[in-house]
Amino acid sequence: MEVVVVPTPEDAATLVADAYAALLRRTPAAVLGLATGSTPLPVYRELARRHRDEGLSFARARGFLLDEYVGLPTGHPERYREFIRTELEQHVDFAPGAIVGPGDLDVAPLEAGPAYEQLIREAGGIDLQILGIGTDGHLAFNMPMSSLSSRTRLKTLTPRTRHDNARFFDGDLDRVPTHCLTQGLATILDSRHAVMLGFGRGKAQAVREAVEGPLSSRWPASVLQLHPHATVVVDEDAASQL
Numbered sequence: 001m002e003v004v005v006v007p008t009p010e011d012a013a014t015l016v017a018d019a020y021a022a023l024l025r026r027t028p029a030a031v032l033g034l035a036t037g038s039t040p041l042p043v044y045r046e047l048a049r050r051h052r053d054e055g056l057s058f059a060r061a062r063g064f065l066l067d068e069y070v071g072l073p074t075g076h077p078e079r080y081r082e083f084i085r086t087e088l089e090q091h092v093d094f095a096p097g098a099i100v101g102p103g104d105l106d107v108a109p110l111e112a113g114p115a116y117e118q119l120i121r122e123a124g125g126i127d128l129q130i131l132g133i134g135t136d137g138h139l140a141f142n143m144p145m146s147s148l149s150s151r152t153r154l155k156t157l158t159p160r161t162r163h164d165n166a167r168f169f170d171g172d173l174d175r176v177p178t179h180c181l182t183q184g185l186a187t188i189l190d191s192r193h194a195v196m197l198g199f200g201r202g203k204a205q206a207v208r209e210a211v212e213g214p215l216s217s218r219w220p221a222s223v224l225q226l227h228p229h230a231t232v233v234v235d236e237d238a239a240s241q242l
């Protein structure tokens with residue numbers, strides 16, 4: 001695991017966008033693992049800028065989302081697929097249909113995990129997986145106590161996560177979905193390069209546990225210690241407990 005401390009999220013975005021640019025130059029048909037949440041936004045903004053100003057192209061690339069709510073209609077603004085459309089896809093040149101999420105498959109919820117894993121395998125696996133980290137150390141929707149060997153699956157959202165995310169649903173807990181589909185921790189470990197970002201003091205404990213703590217499902221992000229090529233990019237606040 002390499003840990004890089006940078007002054008600001010914008011510095012992190014430059015560093016990570018360089019990795020995307022190098023990958024897409026080497027492998028134009030690269031497979032990108034896409035995360036939601038506020039953390040990857042500076043990276044997505046920088047990728048959009050490089051597409052606009054420098055011609056960085058995603059035309060042959062494919063994208064796989066990390067996770068998705070179950071039960072939100074297509075086009076719902078809180079659907080993670082919609083988030084990726086507005087924050088990244090519509091600013092660059094992905095081909096139509098090149099991005100897929102675990103909630104986009106026309107299969108029963110209990111079939112979606114294995115079907116999604118098969119799609120990722122058929123695409124050749126994920127080359128570059130970007131990740132945020134929850135304040136409790138969660139990755140995607142793999143909350144504390146998720147199995148370190150988990151694969152993409154249907155999960156029940158915990159009361160805490162539903163409560164935390166109610167702010168995105170006008171504060172109305174009843175409108176927050178009860179279930180989600182998420183790549184598992186072992187799915188994330190299969191990516192060729194995993195880049196986890198963390199910004200702000202609120203992430204400092206989770207970053208410390210992930211990087212320096214024992215490997216434990218109590219802090220799911222600690223699974224990245226097993227990844228052969230994991231990069232953690234954090235600002236000084238998020239690095240303050242290292």
Ligand code: GLP
Nearest residue numbers: 036037038039132133134140141
């Ligand atoms: C959600 C997402 C995670 C994300 C986390 C942190 O739970 N499912 O993938 O990493 O929130 O969000 P933020 O980046 O906004 O702090």
